[in-house]
Amino acid sequence: xNILIVGAGQVGYFLCERLSMEGHEVTLVDRDxxxxxxxxxxxNVLGIHGNGxxxxxxxxxxxxxxxxxxAVTDLDEVNILVCLLAREYGVNKRIARVTSIDYLSRGAxxxxxxxxxxxxxxxxxxxxxxxSNLAGRAGTFDxxxxxxxxxxxxxxxxxxxxxxxxxxxxxxxxxxxxxxFVVVAIMRHGQTIIPRGDDTIQVGDSIFIFAHKExxxxxxxxxxxxxxxxxxxxxxxxxxxxxxxxxxxxxxxERNFHVRLVERDPVRxxxxxxxxxxxxxIHAEGTDIRVLLDExxxxxxxxxxxxxxxxxxxxxxxxxxxxxxxxxxxxxTRPEFLDLAPSLGVDACVSPRLSAAGAILKxxxxxxxxxxxxxEGSNSEVLEIEVKRDSAIVNTPLKELSFPxxxxxxxxxxxxNYEIPDGENCLKAGDRVLVFALPxxxxxxxxxxx
Amino acid sequence: xxxxxxxxxxxxLLLFLAIALLVPVPFAWIYGDGGAGAFFLAAIIAAxxxxxxxxxxxxxxxxxxxxxxxxxxxxxxFFALFGALPFVFSGAIxxxxxxxxxxxxxxxxTGSTILxxxxxxxxxxxxxxxxxxxxxxxxxxxxxxxxxxxLGVGGMQLFKxxxxxxxxxxxxxxxxxxxxxxxxxxxxxTVAEVLLLMAGGMSFFDGINHAFTTMATGGFxxxxxxxxxxxxxxxDWIVTLFMFLAGVNFSLHYLALRGRIGDxxxxxxxxxxxxxxxxxxLLVVLLNMGTIYNGFFDNLRFSAFxxxxxxxxxxxxxxxxxxxxxxxxxxxxxxxxxxxxxGSTGGGIKVARILLLFKHxxxxxxxxxxxxxxxxxxxxxxPVDKDVMQSILGFFALFMGVFVAASFLxxxxxxxxxxxxxxxxxxxxxxxxxxxSVGPVDNFAHVPAPGKLVLTFCMxxxxxxxxxxxxxxxxxxxxx
Numbered sequence: 001x002n003i004l005i006v007g008a009g010q011v012g013y014f015l016c017e018r019l020s021m022e023g024h025e026v027t028l029v030d031r032d033x034x035x036x037x038x039x040x041x042x043x044n045v046l047g048i049h050g051n052g053x054x055x056x057x058x059x060x061x062x063x064x065x066x067x068x069x070x071a072v073t074d075l076d077e078v079n080i081l082v083c084l085l086a087r088e089y090g091v092n093k094r095i096a097r098v099t100s101i102d103y104l105s106r107g108a109x110x111x112x113x114x115x116x117x118x119x120x121x122x123x124x125x126x127x128x129x130x131x132s133n134l135a136g137r138a139g140t141f142d143x144x145x146x147x148x149x150x151x152x153x154x155x156x157x158x159x160x161x162x163x164x165x166x167x168x169x170x171x172x173x174x175x176x177x178x179x180x181f182v183v184v185a186i187m188r189h190g191q192t193i194i195p196r197g198d199d200t201i202q203v204g205d206s207i208f209i210f211a212h213k214e215x216x217x218x219x220x221x222x223x224x225x226x227x228x229x230x231x232x233x234x235x236x237x238x239x240x241x242x243x244x245x246x247x248x249x250x251x252x253x254e255r256n257f258h259v260r261l262v263e264r265d266p267v268r269x270x271x272x273x274x275x276x277x278x279x280x281x282i283h284a285e286g287t288d289i290r291v292l293l294d295e296x297x298x299x300x301x302x303x304x305x306x307x308x309x310x311x312x313x314x315x316x317x318x319x320x321x322x323x324x325x326x327x328x329x330x331x332x333t334r335p336e337f338l339d340l341a342p343s344l345g346v347d348a349c350v351s352p353r354l355s356a357a358g359a360i361l362k363x364x365x366x367x368x369x370x371x372x373x374x375x376e377g378s379n380s381e382v383l384e385i386e387v388k389r390d391s392a393i394v395n396t397p398l399k400e401l402s403f404p405x406x407x408x409x410x411x412x413x414x415x416x417n418y419e420i421p422d423g424e425n426c427l428k429a430g431d432r433v434l435v436f437a438l439p440x441x442x443x444x445x446x447x448x449x450x
Numbered sequence: 451x452x453x454x455x456x457x458x459x460x461x462x463l464l465l466f467l468a469i470a471l472l473v474p475v476p477f478a479w480i481y482g483d484g485g486a487g488a489f490f491l492a493a494i495i496a497a498x499x500x501x502x503x504x505x506x507x508x509x510x511x512x513x514x515x516x517x518x519x520x521x522x523x524x525x526x527x528f529f530a531l532f533g534a535l536p537f538v539f540s541g542a543i544x545x546x547x548x549x550x551x552x553x554x555x556x557x558x559x560t561g562s563t564i565l566x567x568x569x570x571x572x573x574x575x576x577x578x579x580x581x582x583x584x585x586x587x588x589x590x591x592x593x594x595x596x597x598x599x600x601l602g603v604g605g606m607q608l609f610k611x612x613x614x615x616x617x618x619x620x621x622x623x624x625x626x627x628x629x630x631x632x633x634x635x636x637x638x639x640t641v642a643e644v645l646l647l648m649a650g651g652m653s654f655f656d657g658i659n660h661a662f663t664t665m666a667t668g669g670f671x672x673x674x675x676x677x678x679x680x681x682x683x684x685x686d687w688i689v690t691l692f693m694f695l696a697g698v699n700f701s702l703h704y705l706a707l708r709g710r711i712g713d714x715x716x717x718x719x720x721x722x723x724x725x726x727x728x729x730x731x732l733l734v735v736l737l738n739m740g741t742i743y744n745g746f747f748d749n750l751r752f753s754a755f756x757x758x759x760x761x762x763x764x765x766x767x768x769x770x771x772x773x774x775x776x777x778x779x780x781x782x783x784x785x786x787x788x789x790x791x792x793g794s795t796g797g798g799i800k801v802a803r804i805l806l807l808f809k810h811x812x813x814x815x816x817x818x819x820x821x822x823x824x825x826x827x828x829x830x831x832x833p834v835d836k837d838v839m840q841s842i843l844g845f846f847a848l849f850m851g852v853f854v855a856a857s858f859l860x861x862x863x864x865x866x867x868x869x870x871x872x873x874x875x876x877x878x879x880x881x882x883x884x885x886x887s888v889g890p891v892d893n894f895a896h897v898p899a900p901g902k903l904v905l906t907f908c909m910x911x912x913x914x915x916x917x918x919x920x921x922x923x924x925x926x927x928x929x930x
Contacts, residue, residue, distance in 0.1 A: 277831075282824065
């Protein structure tokens, strides 16, 4: 496909990387020559220097031939203008990064239909929601929800005291009678493998599972992750009262957490205090650990670092972990840090670009992909696919089909019933299938379901 | 201070009062009570003085904050002075100090009276008493704003100086329109009450008098026994309902009439006010159980009436609460300080201020435990401006200061302790009846003249919420 991306920031760069790797023709437009050159040098894309909201630049970038336009600059107005332009040029799919509630809210006067935008993404809100989801799922470092939240895709780290340690998947399968879930992938030393029956789970692994949301308490119990047997609500600390911090605080308030939000700007503190209902807003530097200890960070269930600064986030997370906070989650924007943080002891790192990219990449996939998620630190994807009526795979047992290597079916949802797939299962038209796929198998999986 | 402009506006206000003084004249003719002459004479004097001021002082200047305070304070004083004339001229109240007390009690919607036999008064003068309360309830200056075009510029100063509560709501961009809307709602509710009271068997004359004084949370009655004279549960409940409504912010009534009834439930002050009324009634009912009233419904009827009457600072009576248990009296005295909602016709400290004071105290306590936490005082979901919070703290200090000073003076004049304190809070909160020698079945006739003047000043301070009057005491206010 011919893809035009406007804005060479974190999100834009990541999209270029992914899409060019998948073999699409990508053209990148940015006003900043340095950013543009950096992308051109490292990635297989064409860079055009200029303003994305100008028709001249866009014609130069080949907007007439483009199949998809993605406007992901920091400015809402520029992104909207790019999409309006793209509509005039007859581009089929138009995607814009928009942060203002003026455009995002359901009753917006200038709705996305009127602006000619097919998909509006908001990386900040998406990452805030992801942080809140992680905060609510003890023990996980990655969470994604599918089929309207029914099926959960969860990532766990295996420590030396984990009961799963040194078990083979076959042995795990024997206790699966009680616990209905599927291990679809193991990440070990930066490599992702799809495990077979004789593979063992080892210390330091990260495992990814699919499970129905109703099975979660049982699974948490099995993994000996004690979902707060303490009395009362869970206690959360949030560092940084920016857009992301505010949204996380709101989300956690709704889930009845005791929230403390730490922000260093006194004026911003007052604004936050006005906007939030139950959250306690604290005026302090994140590294001022005494203030945090006075406020009880040592007993906190989760510490979420969401400032704009990666170093601050990672350092403060480590500091709190050192003082006894149960879990620490950190917002990390720079890709180089993403892989580093877990080995230091931060429980999970989340990056805005991945959250945004997940939503965007879905659009590039073929029509029957309903939603998808990307996995941190690996280029694997989780796809939610609807089985089409005229598909050749319908009503044949799975073992008789040649399912692509490097991919695995994690769950089948048949008319609201959740099934753990095995070789005897037959797919029916309208079923939702959840597939975990390594990057090299992506294209094959898409073809398989066509 | 622009004295020329102040004088000119005061002149205009007096001309306006002259018109108001003519309203009871038709009643004087109908009832043949001989009061018409007194009203004509008073109207001529008011018009003469007003006309003189208005024509002699010419000023093109705009109204500033300072003139706003002066106009409102002196305006109200002039109203009471000139409004007292019919009582004196007709001979109904021979002493001018008494007449001044009675009129100020009227305009400030206090409802304290020096009359020992109300039913002996000519009907036209009774109507004038009630009318002063009705005009004072929603505010004479606010009414003038709605009617007089000359007060357009700088009208917000006058509006803020007169409307009770820590902040004044602006319903429309133009202040005149806001004033018209508020008065419109006020008239509508008054008419509704007149009709409902007449349906309960009251005469038109009594209905209109009582509706005037209920909606103003005033409390003047045409009967010696107040509302108890009708001995009707229906009338008691209607009056209770309208007293309660009059104690609510009129902006909320306006929004409700526009179909936004849900705003009542989203207004924290209203919810707190309702809660106070309910809890107060419940406690008084429990304490009165089995001692005074035998039936539950009689108990509820009388308890609810007294609680709402005192809390909204109306001051009607259907029972002598001095016969109730001491704890009940304590609760009533306590509610005297609270008063109605901001933007209502009720007096007192106001529910919003009390609510915010407690929230402020809570935040202070909280900050002792969490010194670095940032927490704002909020009303509803909106944070309260720091300036507003400070003015509330100042108001509370002044209110208590005035209360202590005035009750000291009353004690010095020779009143006993409970009566002195109750007389001051009854006038300062614009309620009417107090305790002891000024209780619900007594009156203020026996208070010596200096004491009456002190209480009169308390009424003015209470109605104009202290600041408006007390700024005039500062010498720097008068400098150019």
